[in-house]
Amino acid sequence: MSFLARLGGGCQMNDIKKRNEIDSENVTENEIYIENVSYIPPLLEVQGLTKLFPVKQGIIPRTVGQVHAVDDISFTLERGETLGLVGESGCGKSTVGKSLLRLVQPTHGSVMFEGRDIVGMNRGELRALRRDVQIIFQDPFESLNSRHTVRKILSEPFIIHRRGLKAEEKQKDEQGTEAERKQNETLSPKAEREKKVCELLNRVGLDESAANRYPHEFSGGQRQRIGIARAIALKPKLIVCDEAVSALDVSVQSQIVNLLLDLQQEMDLALIFIAHDLAVVKHVSDKIAVMYLGQIVETSTSEDIYRAPKHPYTEALISAIPVADPTRRPDRIVLKGDVPSPIFPPSGCRFHTRCRYALPRCSEETPLLELATDNSSGGSAACFFWEDLKLPHSQTKEIASK
Amino acid sequence: MALLQVQNLSVSFDTDEATVGVLDDVTFQLAQGETLGVVGESGCGKSVTSLAIMGLLPKPAGRVTGGEIVFGGDDLLSYRPEQMRNIRGRRISMIFQEPMTALNPVQRIGRQLMETLQLHRPQSNKYEQIEICVELLDRVGIPEPRQRLTEYPHQLSGGMRQRVMIAMALIHVPDILIADEPTTALDVTIQAQILELIEELQRENGMAVIFITHDLAVIAEIADRVVVMYAGRVAEEATALELFSQPLHPYTQGLLNSIPSLGGIPKTQLKTIRGMVPSFANMPSGCRFRNRCERAQQICAQEIPKYFGAKYARSVACHFWQDSVVDVK
């Protein structure tokens, strides 16, 4: 709750309930009135999001357990803001990302986009939603149809959301110069699409000749640019970047990061940025949430989380960041013990099996994500002892200063 | 003697429109027990180089048009397909960049691992094989290994799939492990664990590693020597220490400058290399980096810079590499 209050910009629990009730009457407007008080909901508000995947076993498959992929996660995101999502492989980052577009159906919880709960949306509403919310995947193969040329892939959004293009063009025309307007009017829909495709390709740093080629003819990184081009085609309000720059080499990565930052400014675009390169995450994010085994264990501003991590897992994570300096062998906090099972998560604090500060209490009680009330600019941590631990210890500090 | 010698390797691809030369005159060598890092812009030919070594260039589009790949005294390019099959997985193994392309989506993880295992230890029985698989998955840090064996690739997270691939490559420790972006899908703690595992295998078995990545920080950590590629050619080769302390090629310098630092100011523009990679269909003459290079002169358009043996027994393909030495000092 405290976490929500902090990140949600003053949104209270009962407001949310009320909003749920009056939801349906106001779906077309972003502004919703509660007891005569004007209230603009945040762009995205996730409450108690949970996703359990059934685990099946046996010859006649029987559900024998559940993977706690995402377990009771809440956060909010404002327009134009970036939330970085980091954490161990398999901790549920992609599942959170996919839930926001209902590519996976959440088991519990609500995902409010501009005040509308996407969990109960029907097909038509979902299609409209996916104009505003886009996702870019870590594995470009998953998302690009290998039998289509790049031209076809990039034209598709304009064909599916035909109306949207018109509206947007009109708006642009009104602002454009006389000459531009003339030019646009004379273009046939097809030529117009072609122009858009070329613009998109240029925007993500690809040659226009790429339009004639197929995804398999590109390298992994080039395919990722195509994915980004498609995602920004309809000028969405939120893009989930699921390791979108992970496959890119640094110089292209920095171009794409700059591109995303530009687009963000231009279009007031909000981003959920999932990546394991913590230096990049820090660079693009306003705030960061650290996940461990399906839960958020710490949130903070991107500056503070590196300078002053509060949760022992965050500390270990930061200490493991490789540094581009071969003369330095970093002094890592090596996490001992097995990676626990998301099917039978450890009791109490889920990190206790690998935490070097764990005490008996940690396996018995569950620490809640609490607002950290120290001098720093806020943030919250789910650890009983964050205040006493006085993290980070020396090696983490050194890394943060690099 | 080098364990592996790639000499003047050139590779072309046929596309709908034309035949494009992708690799041009790529030369490097790998010593026993050594870790060679390969870095370079996306699309510069890192994966194609490793596929050529493995004899796995996509047929019929991809073809070697020149050079040799000498391993154990023989040119691998002269091997028949069944000879190459004997090399692959036994002497030279590869961890692929996109695990989904290497894993069979409709087959359980356990079945796929056991098929590979069957190749190397045909005498073991099914129960032993299951135990070995469990141990392997455990070693690469996969939780609930026994359960995972019964699952399909899509049920695993991206990082777990990548680790399954690593486990598969390590069933039999090869002479050379080619790891194509093996840790790209992994978080830093698991990445550290995998890097340690690879180093451990190297210490135990003298395995040599070609480590392809775009993460220069990982290169700094694991590589003895580094090859920097640009647009299908080698731009620079040096020991990791030399490369990071004194990059000689303008492209390498640009790369190192592009790394976001943890101490940097968030949400500011990062340094980049201006322009974009030329497409293979219309490569600039002379130095392929010239349209992006701040140091370019007329000669750069006229002559391909030779791969000089520069100072300190390192190599660089730039007409004006000496300027870099002055730059730094």
Ligand SMILES: Nc1ncnc2c1ncn2[C@@H]1O[C@H](COP(=O)(O)OP(=O)(O)OP(=O)(O)O)[C@@H](O)[C@H]1O
């Ligand atoms: N379709 C599915 N069926 C069963 N389990 C699943 C499915 N998709 C994901 N999981 C499980 O849910 C957990 C979280 O997966 P998720 O892909 O969200 O992780 P992640 O944080 O994105 O990891 P990575 O960094 O490796 O991509 C994992 O334990 C994974 O095995």
Ligand SMILES: Nc1ncnc2c1ncn2[C@@H]1O[C@H](COP(=O)(O)OP(=O)(O)OP(=O)(O)O)[C@@H](O)[C@H]1O
């Ligand atoms: N099957 C193919 N047909 C045509 N061109 C191809 C094919 N496979 C690769 N190429 C081309 O060869 C070049 C090198 O590709 P490669 O996959 O080796 O790049 P890479 O350096 O591994 O890049 P990344 O870092 O993005 O993985 C690319 O420009 C690509 O377009």
Ligand code: SF4
């Ligand atoms: S609650 Fe205990 S086990 Fe959990 S992070 Fe804090 S000290 Fe470690």
Ligand code: SF4
């Ligand atoms: S040869 Fe010329 S264009 Fe190429 S890197 Fe050197 S200075 Fe730049």
Ligand SMILES: [Mg+2]
């Ligand atoms: Mg993921």
Ligand SMILES: [Mg+2]
């Ligand atoms: Mg590659």
